[in-house]
Amino acid sequence: MGRPRVTSRGVLERLGFELFAERGFDDTTVDDIAAAAGIGRRTFFRYFASKNDLVWGDFEEQLVRLDALLTAAEAGTPLMDALREAVVEFNRFDPAVVPWHRQRMALILRVPTLQADSAVRYASWRALVAEFAARRLELPASDLLPQLIGSTVLAACVTAYEQWLADENADLGRLLDLAVGQLAAGYRGLPG
Template identity: 60%
Template sequence: MQNQTRPPAGPAHRAGRRPLTSRAELERVGLHLFVTHGFAKTTVDDIAAAAGIGRRTFFRYYQSKNDLVWGDFENELGRMRAGLAACSPQISLMEALRQEIVAFNHLDPAQVPWHRQRMTLILTVPDLQAHSTLRYAAWRAVVAEFAAERLRQPVDALAPQVVAHSVLGACVAAYTNWLREEGSDLDHMLDQALRQLGRGLPEGG
């Protein structure tokens, strides 16, 4: 059962400690509070207090606590778009997507615990689902743009959209299994999911 009390002030409020001022530090404070006290019960004021910053400073980084969960999403999407654009045209569409998405999601060991917290929230918290739908749409748009260019079709044509929706579904399945299997390797999960998608869905007997 989630703690019903207000989260205590974080380390940044202790004497002699500077306030947290970087996006990454603020994310870690917020994610910790969400996991410890529950997403719905943690407010922007709680996060700001734990980080030792004012409410206005919080909103310089994020428009809402929902946005904090997703991190620097827009810049990350730009990085994925650039990575796909740099893929060799000699590589097939699905192979290019597999290579870039696995590389894009690769984590240093120190990042794994934080990313597991982030993705657990994104995939399981009902209050985040509507917000996540918008983020998923933006992610699919990057994949659809790449697929449309490779297929020489409009981005809103059926084939690029099927690719984008299918790739997202494979990635969500990989992440779900990664979270369920403690100690599993995310790179391997994504690689296997996208390889399976590239081969086609298995047929039952």
């Protein structure tokens, strides 16, 4: 009889991850995922625009969450401290979700096919951080300093994730706190 049909985005995502772990990302097709879920290809595309979107999950919703964390930052908190606190909180996960998140980030950071897609998504994340920095610094978001802050905070976060993936015992929150904290030392003295 086979597996029951999957009609949940979350369950479909986990099935995809199981197949990626078993076969590899590039060797798993949308048709493979749909077949494993007991659904048609067209139904898959109701949940995800592409196989890459399945890996990224609800990225747009997560950007809304990051924006809310940044918006909620106390006005008196120094800019880089506010960014560090928001980034650490944004990347806090229930322990039951951590293995899935680790698999997701390993795919995103290590699969060449996904790295090109990552550039587009990271641009959205970076822009959100740059806009926050611009508001705090009372500068246009297109100015050099907000753009530099957006880019370097992203680089610090990616570096922390790479360290986390390299060491299963590492604490992601601590690595992010350390990476953005060390970056902040270079921005000391900025207003905002």
